[in-house]
Structure formats: structure tokens, C-alpha cells
Amino acid sequence: MDWGMKNRFSKIIRPEDGRCVMLAIDHGYFLGPTEKLENPKETIKPLLPHADSIMLTRGILRTSVSPEINVPIVLRVSGGSSIIGEDLSKEAIVTSIEEAIKLNASCLALSIFIGSKYESQTLGNLSKLVDDGERYGIPILAVTAVGKEMARDARYLGLACRIASELGAHVVKTYYCKDFTKVVESCPIPIIIAGGKKISEREALQLTFDAINDGASGVDMGRNIWQSDYPIAMIKAVKSIVHENYNFAEAYDLFLTESKAKIQNAF
Numbered sequence: 001m002d003w004g005m006k007n008r009f010s011k012i013i014r015p016e017d018g019r020c021v022m023l024a025i026d027h028g029y030f031l032g033p034t035e036k037l038e039n040p041k042e043t044i045k046p047l048l049p050h051a052d053s054i055m056l057t058r059g060i061l062r063t064s065v066s067p068e069i070n071v072p073i074v075l076r077v078s079g080g081s082s083i084i085g086e087d088l089s090k091e092a093i094v095t096s097i098e099e100a101i102k103l104n105a106s107c108l109a110l111s112i113f114i115g116s117k118y119e120s121q122t123l124g125n126l127s128k129l130v131d132d133g134e135r136y137g138i139p140i141l142a143v144t145a146v147g148k149e150m151a152r153d154a155r156y157l158g159l160a161c162r163i164a165s166e167l168g169a170h171v172v173k174t175y176y177c178k179d180f181t182k183v184v185e186s187c188p189i190p191i192i193i194a195g196g197k198k199i200s201e202r203e204a205l206q207l208t209f210d211a212i213n214d215g216a217s218g219v220d221m222g223r224n225i226w227q228s229d230y231p232i233a234m235i236k237a238v239k240s241i242v243h244e245n246y247n248f249a250e251a252y253d254l255f256l257t258e259s260k261a262k263i264q265n266a267f
């Protein structure tokens with residue numbers, strides 16, 4: 001890796017512990033105004049001091065985030081399909097590398113859809129983006145998107161993560177699953193996990209702990225943070241597991257303490 005690539009990569013995965021808390025707020029790019037992200041500015045602002053980086057599209061970055069922030073940007077550059085369109089996997093690169101540089105992105109994110117109709121197109125997108133990233137020293141995050149009909153098991157996710165790494169991605173995002181260590185062991189680049197649909201805070205923290213314990217390098221988490229009634233308490237608890245080696249019970253306790261303090265302060 002050259003200096004610029006290393007420098008940007010260190011803003012995504014902390015060099016001190018090899019871990020990251022990436023806040024995912026890119027959902028609108030195919031879901032539209034997702035619950036609690038209807039007004040992105042309002043949702044994002046209080047969480048910024050607690051996130052290592054934020055993952056979002058250029059549209060939300062420009063309209064809803066101050067350029068004076070000190071949080072690294074993971075720019076989602078794939079898109080072009082919607083939840084009601086022909087096929088979610090029919091994505092293209094929708095933001096140029098020049099635009100990403102202008103926006104001072106530290107990392108570029110793009111989805112790949114293994115096993116789907118447009119698998120080959122999305123893998124071509126990844127390969128092109130890796131070439132662009134290598135040219136300008138910007139790391140690439142491959143997002144292993146899972147079609148409705150795909151099983152989120154170690155065999156499938158292992159296949160997707162390994163292919164992402166073979167095509168040159170620098171970090172890959174996937175889902176936690178049974179036998180997750182097998183996915184980690186067969187993938188030579190850091191793996192971070194998505195939170196998925198909203199579940200209870202207790203379950204989301206257990207998921208985070210299990211993933212880190214099984215070798216994940218961190219999270220790229222959205223709904224289980226900002227759809228919580230206590231998003232700040234939640235991101236702090238997630239962070240305690242990722243960076244402070246809290247176990248599940250300690251992190252859940254932190255969540256309860258922080259959320260109770262918020263309730264008490266309201267009266």
C-alpha cells in the first residue's frame with residue numbers, strides 16, 4: 001500500500017486495535033426515506049462524535065452533513081436500483097472517482113450481489129472501482145449484499161467475502177452467521193459486519209459481541225443504532241465492545257445506564 005492509501009485506511013480501521021465503528025446511513029439510496037432517517041441531518045448530528053467514520057451517499061453528505069466535521073467519509077458510490085425496481089442487483093457506479101476526491105472521501109463503498117442476476121455486472125463494478133482507488137490511493141469497501149432468496153450462511157457469505165478480497169477490495173462488509181470464524185479465516189482482508197434489520201438492543205449487542213469475538217474487525221451498523229429510542233446510548237455500547245473489549249453483559253449494562261440517564265435528564 002502506498003502512503004495515501006495507508007493513511008486513508010488508518011482512518012477507517014484504527015491502527016491501534018485494528019477495529020472500526022462505521023455508522024451506516026446510506027439506506028436511502030435504494031430504500032428511500034427509511035424509518036428514523038427521514039430527516040438525515042437530525043439523525044446524524046448527535047451520533048457524529050461517537051462514530052469512527054460515516055458511510056453515506058454524496059447527496060446526503062452534501063445536504064445533511066457539515067463540511068467542517070472531523071469524521072472520515074465512506075462514500076457509497078454504487079446504486080441505480082430501488083426496492084420496487086426490476087432487480088436490486090442491477091447496480092452501477094453512480095459517483096465518479098473525481099467527485100469522491102472532491103468530497104474528501106477516505107474510502108469508497110460498493111455492493112456486490114453474489115448469486116444474483118447481475119452478479120457479473122456488480123463484480124465488474126468492484127474491479128473498476130479497485131482500479132480507480134489504487135490510482136488515487138483510496139481504499140474500497142465491498143458490501144456483500146444478499147438477495148432475498150440467498151441463505152446468509154458461512155458457505156455463501158464466505159464465498160462473497162473471498163471473491164471481494166480476490167478482486168482487490170481492502171475491507172469487506174458482511175453479515176454475522178453461524179460458523180463466522182470460517183468466513184473470517186478464509187478471507188485475507190478485514191471483515192466488518194452490518195447490523196441488519198432492527199432487533200432489540202440486547203440482541204444487537206450480543207450480535208456485536210459474538211462477531212468481534214469470532215474475528216470481525218468492527219461494525220458498519222445503521223438501523224440498530226439510529227432506529228433505537230436511545231441511539232447515543234446504543235452507539236456508545238457498540239463502541240465499548242469494538243474498542244474497549246467490553247463483553248456483552250458490560251456493554252448492555254452501559255446501554256441501560258446511558259439510556260436511563262437520558263430518561264432522568266428529560267424530567
Ligand code: 5RP
Nearest residue numbers: 024194195196220221222223
Ligand atoms: C445497505 C447497506 C447498509 O449500510 C448496511 O446494511 C448496514 O446497515 P444496517 O446495520 O442497518 O444493516 O449497505 O445496503
